[in-house]
Amino acid sequence: MCLAVPGRVESLHDDAGLRMARIDFGGVYKTVCVETLADVAPGAWVLVHAGVALQLLDAEAAAESLRLLAEAARLGSTP
Numbered sequence: 001m002c003l004a005v006p007g008r009v010e011s012l013h014d015d016a017g018l019r020m021a022r023i024d025f026g027g028v029y030k031t032v033c034v035e036t037l038a039d040v041a042p043g044a045w046v047l048v049h050a051g052v053a054l055q056l057l058d059a060e061a062a063a064e065s066l067r068l069l070a071e072a073a074r075l076g077s078t079p
Contacts, residue, residue, distance in 0.1 A: 004049040005069070006062040007032070009042050023048060026066070 007023035012034065014020070021034045023046065034040045034053045045062035046053040057065070 002049060004047045004054055006045055006057055006065045007048055008062075009034070009040060009044045009046060011042055012040070021046075021053065023053075 005025060007025040007030070010022040010024050010029065012019060012021050015031075018033055019035050019040075021032050021040065023030050023032045025048075030048075030051075032046070032048050032051055032053050034046065037046065037053050037056060040046060040053065040056065045057040045059060047055050047057055047065075
């Protein structure tokens with residue numbers, strides 16, 4: 001099973017010819033490749049798997065994904 005997580009683009013930069021972004025995952029910041037997304041910009045929500053942004057999300061879809069992940073975490077911690 002694979003898991004892709006929504007995050008918000010903070011900034012963009014170039015790294016050895018690849019477009020990269022600093023992504024905010026709820027206060028945890030990671031560098032992610034955004035080469036696959038032509039229209040990505042700071043403030044955008046993206047779905048990330050294994051260090052690569054797979055698609056753009058609207059804010060509503062990102063919020064719903066985060067809600068479902070939080071619910072799954074809550075259910076997983078119940079004895």
